[in-house]
Amino acid sequence: MLTGRIGQRLQHTAAVDNHFPPDCPPNSVLSKNARETLMCSGWTRTHSQIYEACEELKVNCADFDEYPVEIQLHLSRVGWYQCVDPGRVIIKEGHLASCFYFILSGNVNVTLHSTVDIINTLTAGSSFGDIAILEGTKRTATCYADGWVELLTVSKSDYIELSLRQSRRSYQATKHFAFCMTINVLKFWPLDELKTLPGICKVCAYKPNEVIVKDSKIGDWIYVVMTGSCKVVKRFIDSGSKMQLMKRHITTPGIFANAQHASTPLKKTSLPSMPPPQGNQQEQFQDSQHTGSHTVATPESLRKSYPPKQFLIQLQLLQPKDMFGLSSLVYKDEPSVALVSNGGECVLISKSFILRHMTEEIRSKAARVIVQLPSQEAMLKRIREHQSWNVHKHSILKRPL
Numbered sequence: 001m002l003t004g005r006i007g008q009r010l011q012h013t014a015a016v017d018n019h020f021p022p023d024c025p026p027n028s029v030l031s032k033n034a035r036e037t038l039m040c041s042g043w044t045r046t047h048s049q050i051y052e053a054c055e056e057l058k059v060n061c062a063d064f065d066e067y068p069v070e071i072q073l074h075l076s077r078v079g080w081y082q083c084v085d086p087g088r089v090i091i092k093e094g095h096l097a098s099c100f101y102f103i104l105s106g107n108v109n110v111t112l113h114s115t116v117d118i119i120n121t122l123t124a125g126s127s128f129g130d131i132a133i134l135e136g137t138k139r140t141a142t143c144y145a146d147g148w149v150e151l152l153t154v155s156k157s158d159y160i161e162l163s164l165r166q167s168r169r170s171y172q173a174t175k176h177f178a179f180c181m182t183i184n185v186l187k188f189w190p191l192d193e194l195k196t197l198p199g200i201c202k203v204c205a206y207k208p209n210e211v212i213v214k215d216s217k218i219g220d221w222i223y224v225v226m227t228g229s230c231k232v233v234k235r236f237i238d239s240g241s242k243m244q245l246m247k248r249h250i251t252t253p254g255i256f257a258n259a260q261h262a263s264t265p266l267k268k269t270s271l272p273s274m275p276p277p278q279g280n281q282q283e284q285f286q287d288s289q290h291t292g293s294h295t296v297a298t299p300e301s302l303r304k305s306y307p308p309k310q311f312l313i314q315l316q317l318l319q320p321k322d323m324f325g326l327s328s329l330v331y332k333d334e335p336s337v338a339l340v341s342n343g344g345e346c347v348l349i350s351k352s353f354i355l356r357h358m359t360e361e362i363r364s365k366a367a368r369v370i371v372q373l374p375s376q377e378a379m380l381k382r383i384r385e386h387q388s389w390n391v392h393k394h395s396i397l398k399r400p401l
Contacts, residue, residue: 029060029105029124029150030081038081038152050076057152061102062125064152068199071162078158084145093142097132100159106149111142121146133159176203176347179226183321185369186224188362189354200350206230206341213324213339221348222325225318228344232316232324234337236380313383315373323370329354330363331372335379 028035034056037049045053054076058065064072079102084090090101090108103124110120110128119141122128132139133156154162177194180186180201194201203226206212212230213219223230315337318324324339329351358366374382 028083030056035081038076038079042077042080045077057102057104060104060124061127061152063127064102074162075152075154079152079154082151082153084149084151086145086147088145090143090145090149090151091129091139091141093139095139097129097137097139098156100127100129100133100154100156102127102152102154104150104152107146108143108149109146111144114142130159134163176201176226180224180347180349183224183323185323185326185366186349188365189357193353194349200353202348203345204348205345206343208341208343210341211338212341212346215336215338216325216328216334217336219325220351222323222329222351222354223339224347224349225320225322225324226345226347227320229320229342230318230322230324230344230346231314231340231342232318232337233312233314233340234335234376234379235312236376236383313379325351326354326366327370327372329358330366330370333375334373335376337373 030038030053033049034053037045037053050073054072057076058072064075067075084106091097091099093112093114103122103126105124107124108122108128109118110122111117112119122143128143131137177191180191180194206228212223316322318339328334328336
């Protein structure tokens with residue numbers, strides 16, 4: 001049997017998992033702000049407080065850092081900080097499980113059958129307490145603090161929810177991998193890595209008119225439309241005196257037909273106006289008013305705040321299985337374009353993964369499938385030609401017979 005102060009604690013402490021003094025050790029690994037955040041109610045924590053606490057937890061706990069970012073933020077919201085003084089029992093063999101623990105600092109000794117023999121010592125950065133929760137059994141060992149110990153504690157119910165989230169995430173990852181396997185151009189890459197390497201593939205949902213990518217040359221992801229649709233648009237700043245796009249409504253049918261993705265027929269091109277983004281508000285592209293066909297239009301209320309020679313043109317309408325961002329890696333001189341959601345989901349694949357495996361042979365094969373967008377000068381030339389033709393056509397129609 002254990003003797004001395006530690007033995008007395010093991011024998012007489014009512015080891016209810018979540019009852020510890022709120023004191024902090026002499027040299028806490030967490031800042032005062034992080035400790036205060038993690039000691040207050042989870043529902044009162046602000047997004048900035050959760051983010052800052054999460055950053056400190058990642059630095060001080062390797063097991064915590066292994067979780068995906070969304071799970072880390074969830075743990076930072078529901079978990080709470082506890083400090084355990086030397087010798088205090090954290091969990092006791094035979095008791096019902098109520099919490100899961102991350103060790104932020106200090107060591108935790110593990111014993112069996114209330115004996116003095118230490119069968120294991122858990123160090124800072126590790127975690128414990130999950131087996132009894134997941135299996136629905138009583139604690140199979142006793143754990144006590146070997147010196148001052150700092151913990152991030154997660155309740156049983158929150159840990160079970162966390163496990164369910166990870167199971168759903170694993171199922172979704174398998175589903176998304178199967179979807180990527182149906183994309184012909186992606187078959188040139190070793191897609192098996194999407195299942196084994198964390199962080200190189202994910203799925204995001206976007207609202208209608210949400211700007212997904214402002215510049216195709218900047219960013220870390222390739223986008224594959226899984227559900228819904230997206231539009232590819234290009235911003236122009238025209239200095240020519242003949243470009244009077246802001247003065248009249250002009251229909252513009254598909255003048256960029258050869259710039260469309262090989263798997264998607266080009267829709268009619270539209271030139272909606274876009275007010276400049278303000279602050280951190282969600283950016284949106286507002287459709288211009290039109291009847292019958294897509295048109296160029298600038299609301300009178302926006303003319304004063306938006307430069308009259310800037311406009312957007314829709315180049316492509318991406319349907320499920322169409323991609324965005326890969327052509328800018330295959331063709332180095334491709335113009336910069338933006339991606340806007342019409343509502344739906346996209347599979348995101350890391351550009352670093354694509355580039356790491358893109359040999360000249362793969363680049364050549366991909367170039368046979370992906371059609372390059374025309375240059376900005378070619379786009380402007382076609383716009384001017386089409387507009388000149390429309391002006392001439394309208395002038396002819398207005399002549400008296």
